[in-house]
Amino acid sequence: MRSFLYLCxxxxxxxxxxxxYRENHMTQQAMNERRALEREIALLxxxxxxxxxxxxxxxxxxxxxxxxxxxxxxxxxxxxxxAHFGEIGQIVYPLPAPRAEISDTIEVYGAxxxxxxxxESVEQMP
Amino acid sequence: MIRTPLRPLARVLKARAxxxxxxxxxxxxxxxxxxxxxxxxxxxxxxxxxxxxxxxxSAFVVLGARMGLLAATTPLELSRGVLEDISGARAxxxxxxxxxxxxxxxxxxxxxxxxxxxxxxxAAHELARIFPDIDGARMAERFTDxxxxxxxxxxxxxxxxxxxxxxxxxxxxxxxxxxxxxxxNGRMAAHVLGGASFGQQGVRAAEVIGVAGIELYFxxxxxxLAQVDQPLQLSLDLTVQxxxxxxxxxxxxxxxxxxxxxxxMDVHTGEVISLVSLPDFxxxxxxxxxxxxxxxxxxxxxxxxxxxxxxxxxxKTFAVAQGLDSGRISPSTIIDxxxxxxxxxxxxxxxxxxxxxxxxxxVMVKSSNIGTARIMQPIGATAQREFLDRFGFLEPMPLELxxxxxxxxxxxxxxxxxxxxxxxxxHGMSTSPLAxxxxxxxxxxxxxxxxxxxxxxxxxxPGQQIIAQRTSDQIKLMLHQVVQEGxxxxxxxxxxxxxxxxxxxxxPNPRGGGYKKDAVLATFASVFPAHEPxxxxxxxxxxxxxxxxxxxxxxxxxxAVPVSAEITRRVAPLLGLRPxxxxxxxxxFQQGH
Numbered sequence: 001m002r003s004f005l006y007l008c009x010x011x012x013x014x015x016x017x018x019x020x021y022r023e024n025h026m027t028q029q030a031m032n033e034r035r036a037l038e039r040e041i042a043l044l045x046x047x048x049x050x051x052x053x054x055x056x057x058x059x060x061x062x063x064x065x066x067x068x069x070x071x072x073x074x075x076x077x078x079x080x081x082x083a084h085f086g087e088i089g090q091i092v093y094p095l096p097a098p099r100a101e102i103s104d105t106i107e108v109y110g111a112x113x114x115x116x117x118x119x120e121s122v123e124q125m126p
Numbered sequence: 127m128i129r130t131p132l133r134p135l136a137r138v139l140k141a142r143a144x145x146x147x148x149x150x151x152x153x154x155x156x157x158x159x160x161x162x163x164x165x166x167x168x169x170x171x172x173x174x175x176x177x178x179x180x181x182x183x184s185a186f187v188v189l190g191a192r193m194g195l196l197a198a199t200t201p202l203e204l205s206r207g208v209l210e211d212i213s214g215a216r217a218x219x220x221x222x223x224x225x226x227x228x229x230x231x232x233x234x235x236x237x238x239x240x241x242x243x244x245x246x247x248x249a250a251h252e253l254a255r256i257f258p259d260i261d262g263a264r265m266a267e268r269f270t271d272x273x274x275x276x277x278x279x280x281x282x283x284x285x286x287x288x289x290x291x292x293x294x295x296x297x298x299x300x301x302x303x304x305x306x307x308x309x310x311n312g313r314m315a316a317h318v319l320g321g322a323s324f325g326q327q328g329v330r331a332a333e334v335i336g337v338a339g340i341e342l343y344f345x346x347x348x349x350x351l352a353q354v355d356q357p358l359q360l361s362l363d364l365t366v367q368x369x370x371x372x373x374x375x376x377x378x379x380x381x382x383x384x385x386x387x388x389x390x391m392d393v394h395t396g397e398v399i400s401l402v403s404l405p406d407f408x409x410x411x412x413x414x415x416x417x418x419x420x421x422x423x424x425x426x427x428x429x430x431x432x433x434x435x436x437x438x439x440x441x442k443t444f445a446v447a448q449g450l451d452s453g454r455i456s457p458s459t460i461i462d463x464x465x466x467x468x469x470x471x472x473x474x475x476x477x478x479x480x481x482x483x484x485x486x487x488x489v490m491v492k493s494s495n496i497g498t499a500r501i502m503q504p505i506g507a508t509a510q511r512e513f514l515d516r517f518g519f520l521e522p523m524p525l526e527l528x529x530x531x532x533x534x535x536x537x538x539x540x541x542x543x544x545x546x547x548x549x550x551x552x553h554g555m556s557t558s559p560l561a562x563x564x565x566x567x568x569x570x571x572x573x574x575x576x577x578x579x580x581x582x583x584x585x586x587x588p589g590q591q592i593i594a595q596r597t598s599d600q601i602k603l604m605l606h607q608v609v610q611e612g613x614x615x616x617x618x619x620x621x622x623x624x625x626x627x628x629x630x631x632x633x634p635n636p637r638g639g640g641y642k643k644d645a646v647l648a649t650f651a652s653v654f655p656a657h658e659p660x661x662x663x664x665x666x667x668x669x670x671x672x673x674x675x676x677x678x679x680x681x682x683x684x685x686a687v688p689v690s691a692e693i694t695r696r697v698a699p700l701l702g703l704r705p706x707x708x709x710x711x712x713x714x715f716q717q718g719h
Binding site: 046049050052053055056057059060061062065079080081082083084085 | 225226229230231232308310311312314364365367368369372620621622695696698699700704705
């Protein structure tokens with residue numbers, strides 16, 4: 001009985017040692033991965049900051065003004081003035097949605113009646 | 127220790143006498159002796175076991191605690207440059223809509239380790255080819271100097287330059303990573319941002335330190351590693367700033383002004399939306415401080431904040447406001463304006479004769495010096511001083527710029543009765559355009575003290591009530607009447623009713639004594655929309671001349687007002703103000719009374 005207990009203990013020690021060894025390696029591997037990730041994050045952060053700086057540089061007011069001047073022919077952009085403000089009444093109502101023309105065989109899933117709404121109701125819309 | 131003998135004679139003799147074996151006594155004593163030894167050994171062993179157990183226990187406790195601690199800490203993300211002792215990290219500065227005004231950019235510095243160099247002379251000449259300002263022969267001399275082992279060559283390299291240096295193929299030329307401060311918008315808001323340069327330098331990194339403006343004022347906040355990821359958000363609006371700069375530059379050029387400045391401020395929060403001072407500079411390449419000439423003519427000089435000038439008639443509004451607030455006058459009170467008003471040797475004149483009497487409203491509209499002097503005369507020095515102090519005119523106007531605290535207003539040494547009269551129309555006391563904007567904001571926002579700020583405010587607790595709401599309403603109407611009927615007629619803009627007051631002050635002679643001839647500081651302080659002001663705009667031009675007419679015109683009505691009007695016309699829609707007709711504005715004024 002006693003020797004069996006000893007055997008069990010020894011086996012448990014061996015198993016724990018193996019587990020600890022494995023765990024140690026996994027930790028070191030995770031730490032290596034972490035370092036690599038941190039390096040990547042730092043690099044990406046740097047890239048983002050460069051992109052942000054470049055974006056800000058490309059959108060600097062001086063350059064935008066030059067671009068507006070150069071492309072005046074096509075874009076006709078002018079500084080915003082009071083005359084550009086509209087009234088709510090100037091906004092048109094949405095046009096009735098054009099009815100889908102079905103010219104070919106189609107496969108339909110789900111409720112069919114919604115797809116083929118009665119045409120009168122569409123035309124009655126203001 | 128006394129050892130008990132194994133065979134004590136007395137007991138042996140007694141045993142022999144009784145016929146017992148004396149060996150038994152010896153065995154008995156041996157047994158007792160062994161028992162004592164065994165007890166001692168057991169006690170020692172138990173002690174050792176206990177100590178060992180304690181050791182293990184504490185080891186486990188330590189390990190467990192450490193594991194618990196590790197599990198409880200938040201994972202830390204390494205950002206660039208943080209691990210160094212010298213950190214180049216610095217938070218971004220953005221405008222009120224999050225557009226970048228200042229950011230850090232990774233770049234490289236170039237240095238040489240001469241002991242590693244293979245062909246120092248060739249390297250020096252190659253470097254001179256890449257950088258035109260490097261003298262090849264002198265650089266070769268430095269490279270071959272036996273006493274030098276380490277030489278800084280460049281603090282910043284562009285990627286192209288770095289590649290060119292790589293192509294030299296010299297192992298002794300090395301690159302050190304650097305953070306560089308970049309102002310992507312160039313000259314825009316230069317006086318607010320200030321500039322940055324390198325502080326302590328190491329091979330792996332260099333400190334980026336602010337040298338002026340908001341960069342210097344918020345040095346600790348910007349370099350605080352805990353807040354380095356959160357940008358510093360200013361109240362400036364980049365779009366508005368660009369529009370104001372463009373218009374002001376045009377106006378300065380057309381009117382041949384030596385300098386110009388504009389301050390646009392939210393009248394309720396005190397947020398500075400735009401602050402322009404011309405001439406300006408590029409903060410990416412900040413010029414050295416001037417060594418000759420007037421410091422006020424240097425591009426580095428922030429006219430809006432550091433420039434304390436006698437601003438002239440724009441200050442009349444405060445005299446009239448004090449008169450109204452004290453209850454002595456109302457807008458329709460008639461003031462005696464017969465001139466010239468003599469006081470001792472001093473004579474106060476008007477720009478032209480406006481007749482024997484004017485109402486208070488017309489004193490403002492026509493800008494009569496005699497009128498405001500007469501209004502202030504009975505109020506007196508103590509009350510005037512106290513009134514101006516409430517607006518903050520007697521102290522440097524605070525702002526989050528390193529320069530703001532360095533300039534002070536010029537006040538009369540002795541606040542005499544004559545000072546009272548001259549200060550009533552803006553002479554004898556100097557004010558910065560920023561302080562003036564804050565003053566006008568206070569006048570029209572219902573009378574609550576405004577403290578200017580460059581940081582975006584989410585909510586602002588209303589300032590101290592300085593003048594009555596009623597006074598504020600009366601001033602609003604008068605300012606509007608100045609534009610509609612008086613000296614600032616060029617400020618009439620369709621859709622955007624403006625209220626304001628002009629000021630054309632003679633510039634004091636720098637060599638002391640009197641005022642310069644034909645040198646005028648033209649100012650227009652305005653608020654818009656006039657009926658319910660949301661923004662205050664101060665435009666100041668230094669020595670402008672309008673030469674479109676038959677004779678040169680220098681007064682603010684012909685110079686600062688048209689520039690200010692154009693700024694308002696461009697900026698009001700950008701600030702989200704819908705145009706309103708004059709009738710609506712007038713109706714709003716009627717309702718207020």
